[in-house]
Amino acid sequence: MEILVCVRRVPDTSENEIELNSAGNDIERDELVYSINEADNYAVEEALQIVAKIGGNVTVVTVGGEDDEEVLRREMAMGAHHGVLITDEAFSGSDGRGIATILKAFVQQDHYDLILTGVQAEDGGAQIGGMLAALLDYPFASLVNSIEVLEGRKLKISREIEGGNKEWSEIDLPCVLSIQTGINEPRYVGMRGIRQVASVLIPTFSASQLGLDENTVGLSAAKVTRLDYFIPSLGKGAEILHGNRKENIDKVLELVAAKGGLK
């Protein structure tokens, strides 16, 4: 099975202290460390497990710049067979539909049985999978937390529903699935693995190579644009503690006790 996994490089939420910049229109990016979007990592692991079972190839693709190559290499160290970087200045400022348009053009260059995305990017809005499927006119299922390959180009998939139960569905190939974290246990990628793929050439595609009309992507085509970031204003009854941890804990205990929460 030929599987394409769309991945994205995002600021690692567990290793950064996310703060707004002084202008308030973006986060402070000076000292950020980035990593693969967590859900995408699960998607790659799932693709690798499917291929290990029934054969095939896993390709990881990302839309971005040179820096984003890092996550492609990490996923290749994990076992992905190919990595592709789609990069063009014309792409900057693309909204969700713009990115989906770019990916659609890439998908149509080749043949893929299954396209996976993470359920959402940590700095995104869970848009790409659905839009990409619609643009390709493929079936789409979101929040997938298990995949079983059936006979006759079909998959049996599930998603979690209320109360921890599973809903099972069948879906025809080719299709697009957005993968929920927890579907598997992604394997570890060590420094050694990354070094071993450090010199593998990663092919790049530009807008013209994909035959994309520059008016359908990038800032000019974006119909959703980010206005601002803001810190929620202090609501009624809210109080923010500004001490060190010990002081804060004492204060919290005091407050809770004062309201009768501790006896």
Added chain:
Amino acid sequence: MLSVAQWTSWLVTGRSLFLLIHLLGVALFSYIVARRLVPLIRGERDFRFDQPWVRLTRVLKYWLGQWKQPRYRAAGTLHIFIFAGFLVLAIRAFSVLIVGVSQNFVTPGLSGRAGHIYDIITDYAATIVFLCMVIAVVRRLVFKPARYAVPARYGKSHTADAIFLLSLIALLMLADSLFAAAKVAAQASQSQATEALATFPLPWILRDLLVSTPLPTVARIYLGAYLVHELTFYFLLCYRPFGIQFHVETSLFNVYFAKLDREILKPVRWDVSDEHLDQVKSFGVKTFEDFTWKHMLDFYSCADCGRCSDNCPANAVGRPLSPRFITVKARDYSFQHYPVFGRANNGRALVGDIYSADEIWSCTTCGACEEECPLLVEYIDKIVDLRRGMVDEGNVPQSLQKPLKALESRGNPYGKLEKKRAEWANTKDFQQTCPVRILDHPNGTEALYFVDSITSYDDRIQSIGRATAKILSHIGENFGILGTTERDSGHEVRRFGEETLFMALRDHNVEAIKGCGVHRIVTADPHAYNALKHDYKDVPPVEHISEVIARAVEAGKIKFRPVDNATDVYTYHDPCYLGRHNQIYDDPRDVLDAIPGLTRVEMSRSRDRSFCCGGGGLMLFYEPKEDQRMGVKRVQMAAEAGANVIVTACPFCMVNIEDAIKVAGLEGKMTAIDLTELVDRQMARECPNWGEEQVYEIKECVTVSSHILK
């Protein structure tokens, strides 16, 4: 004169019969041993051929001297007797065997008087070994020491096999004694000059039973005893390589080739330098053949005494790890896949087959098992090698992946910002009293305080960092820290099998340390201490803060004021990487004992038998399957010793023990304090030598200012 060699029956002479048995026995034994060597030849290289004199002295100490045996009083004493008996009997066994072929054979050097004395000694030896076998069987059957039990998940009990072998040795001793007794009895009944027998041992007792027996019967008994001796001897010889008794043959080699520098972790490959490691196709142990030949010899040499697991903290708290069965399972695997008869079949991954991933991650590398093993079997290197294999395959628990990734990108397992690494030293009140210099270029600073990640970032543990800095400046040490350029020492990174990441961290730190031109390194973290001392190369000499404090106390640079609460009872918990791995046991104790009014007790498990608190570094992130926390057990041991203050000298011990005090429900009754915190608290901070006038001026000044403030 009785003779087994000259005995004839049905055209078969004793000589030819026994010659045949000898040849068959020796040939079979040689064949079996040769087959047992096959996996060793296929195993990885291991460099164990250096320093023959040092190795020989270790053979004298641990093998001939049975150095570790008395750590278990009863079993150890028993073993020393058996071992000594075997050594004494070895020559006799061979001379008895040769007698079957040549009646008048006398071992060179043992004719006449010397031979007679030797005979008396061996009579006693055989009897002692026989009695030891009886005691050992009774121990196994009646007293059943807990450490011999085989938990259901590890298979069937080993008792039957043990008793079978013990009985065979007893039979051998009995046959040997009967053979000697019959000879003397026959001499007596033929009124020949009899060889005097030693009083009381088995031959002496048996002779009395045989004296009144008719000579032909004695002759048959003589022959029968010989035959039994012969067959038992060769059966044991050829059976031993199939089980735990193989250590009789392998122990000498195992001790000779044992690791000399136990603190130094095995490199990924003995024959590949760090620079060329990238070219190595596979890291660590994945299949049985990835073990080194010496590690395989360890498997053969284990005597199944259970002391390793008896001391293993992971085993004690119900984690799925028992060092004894790491060995037993590998030996069984080896016997199964490298059979004595038939073709070798191999190549399957060990983890997922005989070992579970959790089993291998459960080890804290505390070293209690290795400290105890009488045969010097190595465990930490094998565990680390198995982990290297798992890391290489991507088989790492999710709980460890995040901290490893953070170590890669941020240089600490918490994912905290590099720029905040020195913030522990920037708190306002501390900075005013004890400014800490950041070393970013050579500026004549003498010593580097290597802080490491947990002390840099953990809110609670930062106090150990501040205490250390205060002590260092109190004793006038010219020191500084690396600050934001410091990275995690990588100690646990390496022990968790991530060698490449470790090398990156190490190289970064080595460069930073060299760049600041210091002459010494001090750390308060035994894990960092161990890494800098043994895992790093080309860095200045490193000391643990307890060594520095002990020296300062001795030199009178640190004076203590008496403890405030004289009713407190203190106990010192030996951190594994300070104690067992680096033999620093006395310095921290000396410091405690120098504090006036401090009452100190020892826990039953202390010094080289200290019980791991739960492990440091990445082990804090790992979520083991266990019935109980190691720390809780440790805190209970402190309570049993009558202590209510646990002093330790390691930040990870502090985290584990403080947590354990809460979990054990001992909050308010038990406290933990780091050695540095205690020293900082008790240090007498004398004023400089001010004259009376200056003191008066200051007093005046204070009075005036307090008036103004009012």
